[in-house]
Amino acid sequence: xxxxxxxxxxxxxxxxPAANPAAGPPPDVVHHWAAAAPAGYWTPERMAKALPIGxxxxxxxxxxxLGPKRKRQAAPATTRQARRVPVxxxxxxxxxxxxxxxxxxxxxxxxxxxxCSAGSVRSANRDVVVTAGHCVKDGTGAWARNWVFxxxxxxxxxxxxxxxxxxxxxxxxxxxxxxxxxxxGMVALNAQLGRHVNDVAGALxxxxxxxxxxxxxxxxxPADPPYDGERLMYCAGPAKPDPHSQTHDQGLRCDxxxxxxxxxxxxGFDAATGRGTVTSVSSFKYSDDNSMMYGPYFGxxxxxxxxxxxKA
Numbered sequence: 001x002x003x004x005x006x007x008x009x010x011x012x013x014x015x016x017p018a019a020n021p022a023a024g025p026p027p028d029v030v031h032h033w034a035a036a037a038p039a040g041y042w043t044p045e046r047m048a049k050a051l052p053i054g055x056x057x058x059x060x061x062x063x064x065x066l067g068p069k070r071k072r073q074a075a076p077a078t079t080r081q082a083r084r085v086p087v088x089x090x091x092x093x094x095x096x097x098x099x100x101x102x103x104x105x106x107x108x109x110x111x112x113x114x115x116c117s118a119g120s121v122r123s124a125n126r127d128v129v130v131t132a133g134h135c136v137k138d139g140t141g142a143w144a145r146n147w148v149f150x151x152x153x154x155x156x157x158x159x160x161x162x163x164x165x166x167x168x169x170x171x172x173x174x175x176x177x178x179x180x181x182x183x184x185g186m187v188a189l190n191a192q193l194g195r196h197v198n199d200v201a202g203a204l205x206x207x208x209x210x211x212x213x214x215x216x217x218x219x220x221x222p223a224d225p226p227y228d229g230e231r232l233m234y235c236a237g238p239a240k241p242d243p244h245s246q247t248h249d250q251g252l253r254c255d256x257x258x259x260x261x262x263x264x265x266x267x268g269f270d271a272a273t274g275r276g277t278v279t280s281v282s283s284f285k286y287s288d289d290n291s292m293m294y295g296p297y298f299g300x301x302x303x304x305x306x307x308x309x310x311k312a
Contacts, residue, residue, distance in 0.1 A: 027304035028172035032137070034165035036190075037146035042106050044156060050106055050113040052223040053135055054258030089255050092219060092232045096274020100160065100201045102219045102232055102264060103151035105135055107144040115229055117220035118149055118187070119264035121278055122203035123310035126196035127188045129163075130206065130306070131262030132281050133170045136185030139178025143168060149189060151201035153221065155230045163189040163197050167312040171301045180294070181248040183283040184302045185262070186309035207277040208303040210267060212250060213239055218293060220263025220282050222256040229259045235293070239265075239280075242294060249283060254293040256282065265295050 092099060098119075105116040116135035121128055129149050137143045147165035150158050166189055171182035189197050197203075216239045223229030235254030242249050252265065261283065266276030280295030296302065 027308060028301065029305050029308045030137075030170050030172055030175040031308065032143045032168040034143075034147055034168055034187075035145065036164055037108075037148065041146055042148055042162065046113060047106055047115075048156075050115045052229070052258030053107070053109070053114040053116050053261050054224070056109055056112075056114065056134075056138065089233055089235045092234045094271060094274065096270075096272070097202045097204060098219055098264075098266065098269075098274040098276070099232065100152045100274075101204045103129075103149055103160075103201070104153040104221045104229070105131060105262060106146070106148050106150070107135065108146040109138055109142065109144050113146075115221070115223055115259050116261045117259065117263035117282070119219070119278060119281075120149075120151055120197050120201045120203050121206040121264075121306075122198060123306070125188060125310050125312060126198035126203070127166070127191070127312070128306070128309045129187050129189060129197065130264060130278055130281060131185050131187065132283050133174040133183040133185040134178075134283075135262040136168050136187060137170050137175060139174065140176065147187065149187070149197065151197065154232070160201050161192045163192055166190045167309070169305045169309045169312075171305050173301070180246075180284055181296055182301055183296050184281060184298070184305060186305050188309050188312035204264060204266065204275070205277045206298070206306060207267070207279050208298045208300070208306075210277070210279050210298070212241070212297065214267045214279075215239075215269075216250075216252055216265050216267055216279070217269040217276060218252050218254055218256070218260075218263060218265045218282055218295070220256055220260030223259025224257035227257055227259070233260070236269075240292075244286065247294065248297050248299075249294040250280065250297060251292040251294045253291060254282075255291060256293060260293075 118131035269276035
């Protein structure tokens with residue numbers, strides 16, 4: 001059963017091209033005002049018990065006693081059909097900007113606590129983090145509740161504090177149809193003791209419409225075995241098209257598991273400084289191939305979402 005939405009949900013739009021020819025097409029962005037989590041909700045014990053968001057469908061199926069419905073996993077989740085292929089992934093231990101700006105997300109969906117990943121990105125309001133759409137809104141269903149971002153998370157430590165969500169934004173096609181090509185979410189965070197997340201954690205650059213097929217580093221906090229979600233991990237390699245042509249996404253050879261969803265993908269990455277440009281986020285894996293992670297291409301739709309979020 002889909003929970004009833006209790007907060008305001010809006011579709012944001014500017015003037016139509018007919019009313020203002022210079023304005024271009026109206027943005028197709030769905031917006032949500034977030035409610036603050038109850039005081040003290042995210043205790044260390046609750047954080048430790050939170051499940052990877054890729055298991056949302058599994059939790060729902062168990063509660064409803066239903067079989068699987070989707071070919072693609074709201075990802076990246078490990079399935080019985082997935083084949084294990086040795087791939088390169090490692091813990092990120094070099095610090096730098098990405099070590100501060102990447103972090104874990106904790107949220108509640110359908111009454112169950114989950115985890116995702118996200119990254120602080122440079123924005124006009126200094127408050128924006130980028131993540132996967134399914135880490136913000138359950139496709140056509142409910143928005144996440146109790147949403148917080150912990151930059152620089154490491155083995156339970158919150159060295160840079162915990163930032164709560166103020167406003168959430170997803171692309172229209174994700175909200176209307178759970179279209180994986182648009183599985184991107186932006187969240188404007190509340191300041192913490194008067195300080196913005198960009199000021200505290202730093203901010204990665206974000207890019208749109210960049211050349212496809214570039215060398216890419218994908219970061220996140222995988223929480224399904226063999227990982228436990230406690231450390232920032234990464235994969236690296238060239239981005240490749242979706243071989244099944246079911247999405248406009250690009251794929252990265254990567255064995256990170258559920259919990260890495262929403263983690264930033266960086267191009268032009270400099271390992272010495274931890275700097276790069278965010279051009280996608282971890283979104284899904286096909287159930288018959290655990291070796292490839294896919295992420296949405298950041299084109300005009302993603303830019304519209306970002307433009308709204310940085311003005312929030």
